[in-house]
Each structure stands twice: as structure tokens, then as C-alpha cells.
Amino acid sequence: MSYPYQLMTQADYENAYRKSVENPEEFWAGVAENFVWRKKWDKVLEWNFTEPSVKWFIGGKLNITENCLDQWAQKQPDTPAIIWEPNNPNDPTITLTYKELLAKVIEFAVVLKNNGVEKGDRVCIYMPMVTELAIAMLACARIGAIHNIVFGGFSAKSIRDRIEDSQCTFVITADGVYRGAKPIDLKSAVDAALEGDTPVKKVIVLNHANIAISMKEGRDLWWHNEIASLQGKELKDPIEEMDAEDMLYILYTSGSTGKPKGVVHTTGGYMVYVTYSFVNVFQYKPGDIYFCTADIGWVTGHSYIVYGPLAAGATSLMFEGIPTYPDAGRFWDIVDKHKVNILYTAPTAIRSLMAFGLDPLKGKDLGSLKVIGSVGEPINLEAWQWYYDNVGKKNCPLVDTWWQTENGGILISTLAGVTPSIPTFATRPLPGIQPVLVDANGKELEGNNVAGNLCIKFPWPSMLRTTYGDHERCRLNYFATYPGNYFSGDGALRDENGNYRITGRVDDVINVSGHRIGTAEVESAINVQDSVVESAVVGYPHDIKGQALYAFVILDGNISEADALAKINTAVNKEIGHFARPDKIQFVKGLPKTRSGKIMRRILRKIAEGEMNNLGDTTTLLNPEVVEEIKNHRLS
Ligand code: WTA
Numbered sequence: 001m002s003y004p005y006q007l008m009t010q011a012d013y014e015n016a017y018r019k020s021v022e023n024p025e026e027f028w029a030g031v032a033e034n035f036v037w038r039k040k041w042d043k044v045l046e047w048n049f050t051e052p053s054v055k056w057f058i059g060g061k062l063n064i065t066e067n068c069l070d071q072w073a074q075k076q077p078d079t080p081a082i083i084w085e086p087n088n089p090n091d092p093t094i095t096l097t098y099k100e101l102l103a104k105v106i107e108f109a110v111v112l113k114n115n116g117v118e119k120g121d122r123v124c125i126y127m128p129m130v131t132e133l134a135i136a137m138l139a140c141a142r143i144g145a146i147h148n149i150v151f152g153g154f155s156a157k158s159i160r161d162r163i164e165d166s167q168c169t170f171v172i173t174a175d176g177v178y179r180g181a182k183p184i185d186l187k188s189a190v191d192a193a194l195e196g197d198t199p200v201k202k203v204i205v206l207n208h209a210n211i212a213i214s215m216k217e218g219r220d221l222w223w224h225n226e227i228a229s230l231q232g233k234e235l236k237d238p239i240e241e242m243d244a245e246d247m248l249y250i251l252y253t254s255g256s257t258g259k260p261k262g263v264v265h266t267t268g269g270y271m272v273y274v275t276y277s278f279v280n281v282f283q284y285k286p287g288d289i290y291f292c293t294a295d296i297g298w299v300t301g302h303s304y305i306v307y308g309p310l311a312a313g314a315t316s317l318m319f320e321g322i323p324t325y326p327d328a329g330r331f332w333d334i335v336d337k338h339k340v341n342i343l344y345t346a347p348t349a350i351r352s353l354m355a356f357g358l359d360p361l362k363g364k365d366l367g368s369l370k371v372i373g374s375v376g377e378p379i380n381l382e383a384w385q386w387y388y389d390n391v392g393k394k395n396c397p398l399v400d401t402w403w404q405t406e407n408g409g410i411l412i413s414t415l416a417g418v419t420p421s422i423p424t425f426a427t428r429p430l431p432g433i434q435p436v437l438v439d440a441n442g443k444e445l446e447g448n449n450v451a452g453n454l455c456i457k458f459p460w461p462s463m464l465r466t467t468y469g470d471h472e473r474c475r476l477n478y479f480a481t482y483p484g485n486y487f488s489g490d491g492a493l494r495d496e497n498g499n500y501r502i503t504g505r506v507d508d509v510i511n512v513s514g515h516r517i518g519t520a521e522v523e524s525a526i527n528v529q530d531s532v533v534e535s536a537v538v539g540y541p542h543d544i545k546g547q548a549l550y551a552f553v554i555l556d557g558n559i560s561e562a563d564a565l566a567k568i569n570t571a572v573n574k575e576i577g578h579f580a581r582p583d584k585i586q587f588v589k590g591l592p593k594t595r596s597g598k599i600m601r602r603i604l605r606k607i608a609e610g611e612m613n614n615l616g617d618t619t620t621l622l623n624p625e626v627v628e629e630i631k632n633h634r635l636s
Pocket of ligand 1: 299300377379400405504
């Protein structure tokens with residue numbers, strides 16, 4: 001069994017790719033035919049990258065949840081849609097079939113409606129990795145509300161910023177989350193985020209961890225009470241018909257400047273692309289058990305735990321815990337227990353598990369695995385080889401999938417077993433994706449064996465449409481640097497066979513354990529401290545996290561370094577979240593600056609990386625003397 005749009009051989013891929021470039025509209029219309037539309041589109045594509053304006057399947061009407069749920073509840077009602085594995089291996093697994101998941105989504109959609117949520121409203125979701133998170137997002141999509149999911153590791157301040165920026169009127173959360181030995185409170189962060197004036201009218205709270213929390217009268221409602229109030233009543237399905245270009249969700253992500261941006265994804269094109277890429281990259285076959293270890297709080301979870309797999313009628317395994325609890329064999333236990341066929345994880349998880357050696361793998365049957373995948377950052381050769389040899393047992397294709405929040409879906413990747421895997425290479429673009437490499441002046445570097453800034457020159461169905469509330473920011477960030485192209489912010493090289501290798505960010509965004517962090521955000525969290533004069537944050541290579549943050553900070557002299565350190569750590573926790581805390585904080589007397597007063601990050605980066613003898617020309621600096629001082633006190 002396969003899907004009508006599934007590419008089975010390398011020749012299929014080459015053919016599809018050629019067609020997708022020669023006639024993109026015909027190509028994507030052919031894929032889109034396989035979905036459930038209430039009304040077919042009038043026109044496939046309209047676009048320009050100057051405004052920018054991109055529209056796919058214009059005039060098409062649909063509801064994405066009919067594709068993710070109703071069609072499968074009809075065709076395969078008893079197939080598991082979601083298998084949920086709890087944090088604690090002794091707690092019971094939950095399985096929801098397509099029929100059950102559809103019923104739960106309709107029920108919760110009714111709850112949302114009864115509480116006043118309307119089509120177009122923005123709903124903030126701040127939840128653990130539980131089935132109710134998937135139910136909440138699908139219920140929003142069912143009634144046309146726009147979800148804005150905030151990863152559970154973000155602080156109250158980050159939740160507040162996101163709620164304000166997108167004017168969310170509802171919040172869905174839980175009392176707490178299990179990650180490792182003891183439950184962690186979530187609700188208090190929401191309470192703190194909503195202090196003072198806020199557009200939020202109601203908060204629906206799931207009791208998940210039995211933590212004592214406070215409920216605000218008139219604002220907070222328990223999920224279970226809301227569901228209980230529906231029992232015995234005839235429910236009218238509140239499904240809305242959506243336009244292909246109606247907003248599906250907003251997801252905030254970090255860039256090199258300012259606050260995080262609300263990336264906007266719309267309905268029709270997103271659905272088509274995430275499903276097409278899911279099926280083809282992982283070579284999903286009906287009946288396979290697919291396990292993506294990402295958190296739904298990030299785009300990988302949106303596209304490849306929920307929307308892509310469900311729209312393909314797949315069985316998606318969700319896991320609440322962490323890879324090292326109760327021990328470093330947890331992933332392998334899950335693969336063994338559920339006979340997982342496809343595993344999609346991140347290099348940082350691989351590296352952290354590598355550090356425990358091979359013992360945690362002993363006695364675990366990984367024979368069910370057919371495909372293994374990686375996402376979030378470049379995968380180094382050692383991690384690639386370890387994953388391929390010890391997890392894939394040298395007979396599972398490893399797909400290194402390159403993409404971004406803004407892309408919606410995987411753009412460059414091997415198609416498992418169909419096109420060749422090459423260690424540390426994402427390899428070839430998916431059909432419909434036209435990557436180009438440009439030099440610093442925006443000149444396209446043609447031919448092979450070249451390296452440059454990675455851009456995409458033609459639209460694809462799941463690309464971002466705007467940044468919420470600020471279209472100009474979208475233009476400036478992604479479309480103005482190299483006019484005529486979408487600029488990813490990543491660097492890449494293309495080898496002699498046209499395979500791409502992603503070399504990492506070329507801007508001030510750092511991937512720490514696969515979490516995208518803008519150095520500007522961390523600097524502003526540090527700089528708000530009274531005792532801080534100025535700071536600069538750069539990335540440096542880290543064995544497990546891939547990259548970590550190194551902060552250089554100037555103090556005003558009225559505080560001890562120990563106190564400053566504690567204050568800075570607290571400030572980053574509070575402003576962003578614990579995952580954004582710098583690993584190293586060096587107090588310095590000055591920061592290297594150009595004559596026009598700009599911090600020379602290049603020099604700081606080199607020092608952080610330990611490349612002290614290779615700093616280039618520092619004589620043109622305003623203050624060359626600070627460089628020696630910083631070098632002498634570098635933290636190793
Ligand atoms: C990086 C995650 C190398 C890249 C889906 C990108 C990768 C950023 C890969 C996006 C990969 C993601 N190889 N680098 N296979 N996948 N990246 O928005 O720097 O959280 O720009 O999306 O992660 O991170 P985001």
C-alpha cells in the first residue's frame with residue numbers, strides 16, 4: 001500500500017522534481033487533488049517576493065481537520081491516530097483511534113464555542129505533551145480559531161509578550177507537566193503572564209499533574225468540568241468552512257533582531273505540503289508506527305506530530321517525558337514497546353544519549369525500525385555514525401531534514417530509501433523546492449562545488465505568509481536581503497553532485513540544543529539589569545547542545561561578580577526561559593567596537609570558539625586594547 005503521491009524510486013523523485021520546476025502549478029494541483037476540499041481552488045498560485053505576497057489554492061474551501069480526522073474516521077475508524085506514552089513508564093499508555101480522536105476534538109470544539117471562541121480569534125496554548133494538546137489545537141482548527149502555541153519552557157514574560165503581540169483572547173493550559181522525577185508547575189506562569197491588563201477573557205485548565213494551583217474566579221475553567229457539562233447533550237459539530245488562505249496558526253520564532261516574530265501559516269497549502277513531505281521523506285506506509293520526539297511547542301511538532309501524520313492517516317506516537325528518565329534507555333524502551341517503525345529526533349538528543357555509551361541500548365529490540373531521521377541543527381559526523389550504526393543497525397536510511405519554522409515543512413532531505421543518504425548532508429531539495437546559493441552581494445552562485453547563503457527562489461505551499469501584525473518585518477527579514485529570494489539565514493554548500501550540506505546560521509541566531517535563540521533577545525534580558533552597562537552574546541560549539549551561548553558583560557562596578565552572575569541567570573530565566581541561559585558569562589572592561597560604535601561580534605565569536613590566534617585585523621577597532629584583556633580572561 002502506498003499513497004498516490006508517494007515517490008517510490010529515485011527515478012520517481014527525479015521525474016517529480018523536474019515536473020515541479022517546469023510546471024509547479026500543475027504539479028501541486030496534482031498532489032492537492034488527493035485531499036478533501038469542500039470546494040476546489042480556482043487558481044493554484046499567485047505570488048511575488050517583493051511585497052511579499054504568496055497565495056496557494058486560491059478560492060479553495062476546506063477544513064484541515066476533515067483531512068486529519070473525518071476522512072480517516074470513515075475509512076479506518078479503529079486505526080490508532082495517537083499513541084501517548086507517559087513520562088513515567090509505569091503509568092498507562094493512552095491510544096486514541098481516529099474515531100475517538102474525532103469525537104474528542106468535536107467535544108472540545110463545542111467547549112471552545114460555548115465559551116465564546118469565534119472563527120479568527122487567537123488562542124494561546126501552553127501545555128505539556130499530552131493528547132489534550134493535540135485535541136486543543138485541532139479543536140481550534142475545526143472552528144477556525146488561530147492557535148498560538150507557546151513551548152512549555154518559556155517564561156511568564158515570554159507568554160505575555162506572545163499573547164499581547166497576537167492579541168489572544170483565550171488561553172488553554174494545564175496545572176503542570178511531568179518531565180523527569182517530579183511534576184513542574186505550568187499554571188503559575190500563565191497567572192503571572194496575565195497579571196494587569198490583558199486581552200485574555202478565559203483560561204481553560206487541564207488537570208494533568210494534580211498540582212495545587214489557584215483558579216481565578218470568572219476567568220479560569222477546568223477542562224474536565226467543561227466536558228462534563230456536555231454529557232447527555234446532543235452535540236452540534238461547530239465545524240467552520242475555511243478558505244485555503246485563512247490563517248491556521250501563529251508560531252513565534254527568534255530572529256537576529258528584536259523580539260520574536262509571529263510566523264503565520266495558512267490552511268490549504270500548509271496541509272498539502274506537510275502531508276506530502278511527511279509521506280515522502282519518511283516513506284510512511286499505512287500501519288507504520290511513527291515516533292517524533294519533538295515538542296509540539298516547536299514547529300516540528302506542529303507539522304510532523306500533528307498535521308502531517310494525521311492528514312496522512314498515520315499513527316503518531318507522542319511522548320511527554322525526557323530521553324534520560326528514568327534512564328538513558330527511555331527512547332529505546334519506547335521503540336521496543338510500541339514496535340516503532342520510524343523515529344524522528346534531534347542531533348542534541350543523539351549526542352546526549354551517545355554520552356551514556358551503548359549499555360542503555362542492550363536488550364532493547366530496535367528491529368522494528370525502518371527509517372531514522374534528524375532535525376533542528378546540523379548533525380555532526382560522529383552523531384550521524386552513532387545513530388546510523390547503533391540505532392538504525394546500519395540498515396535504516398537516515399534522513400537529515402533541513403527546514404525552519406518559516407518553511408512549515410521539510411525543504412531539503414533525503415527521501416528514505418528512495419534517494420541516497422550521505423553523512424552530514426541534507427542532500428537534495430524536495431519536489432517543488434528551488435534552492436539557490438548566493439554570495440554576500442546576492443549574486444547567485446551557479447554550478448556545483450560552491451558555498452554561500454541559502455535562499456529559495458520560488459514559493460512552496462507551506463511557506464510563511466507574513467509575520468503577525470507586521471508585514472514589513474516579514475519583508476525585511478526574509479525577502480529584502482537578497483531581492484527576489486526568500487533568505488533562510490543559513491549557510492550551505494553544494495557538492496559536485498548537487499547535494500546540499502547545511503553549515504549553520506550566518507546571522508545572530510544560535511541553535512542551542514535545537515532551540516532557536518536570538519542573541520539580541522538574550523542581550524536585552526541581560527542589559528535590563530541596573531548593574532550591567534552592556535553585553536554581547538555569541539555562540540560557540542558545545543559537545544552536546546551543538547552550540548551554547550557565551551556572554552561578555554560589562555558591569556558598572558557597583559556589584560560583585562558573583563551577585564551579577566546570579567542576577568543575570570535569574571533575568572534570563574524570567575525574560576525568556578531557562579533554556580536560553582548562557583553557559584559562560586565573562587565580565588569584561590570593554591567590548592571590541594568599530595569606529596562607528598558597533599560591537600565586533602566576529603572577534604568575540606572567535607574568542608568564544610577558542611580561535612584566539614586567528615582574530616584578523618584588530619587595529620582598525622576603536623579600542624583594540626580590550627581584545628587582549630578579553631583573551632587573557634577567556635573562560636575555557
Ligand atoms: C537549523 C526547526 C542543519 C537551521 C525545524 C535552521 C538545521 C533552523 C537542520 C530552524 C538540519 C534545522 N541541518 N541545520 N537538518 N534543521 N536546522 O525554526 O539553522 O526551530 O535555520 O525549525 O534550525 O530552526 P526552527
